[in-house]
Amino acid sequence: MKSHTLWTIVGTATAGAAGILVRQTMKQTFRYGVFEPPVNPDRDDIDWRQAILWGAASGMAVGAARIVGWKIASAGMRRTRRSRRGQRLLARIED
Structure with a gap:
C-alpha cells in the first residue's frame, strides 16, 4: 500500500470519527440546553x-472537528x- 493511500485512509477515518463525535455531542447539548434538534427541518412544526x-x-462544529481530526492524523x-x-x-x- 502506498503511503499516500495509507494517509488518505487514516486522515479520512480520523476526520469522520471526529465529525460524528461532535455531532452526537451537539445533539445531546442542544436537547438539554436550547431545543430539540430538528430531524427534518421541512416539517411544519419546526421554526425557521x-x-x-x-x-x-x-x-460549523462538524467542519471544525473534521479539520482538527485531519491535523491530529497528520x-x-x-x-x-x-x-x-x-x-x-x-x-x-x-510492501
Missing part, C-alpha cells in the same frame, strides 16, 4: 429560527515516520 440555528451550529503520521519503530511498521505496510 430553529432549523437555521441548528444547521449553522452543527455545520501529526500522528509525521511522528510515526520519524520513529524507527514507525518506519519499520510503515515499510511493512507499504
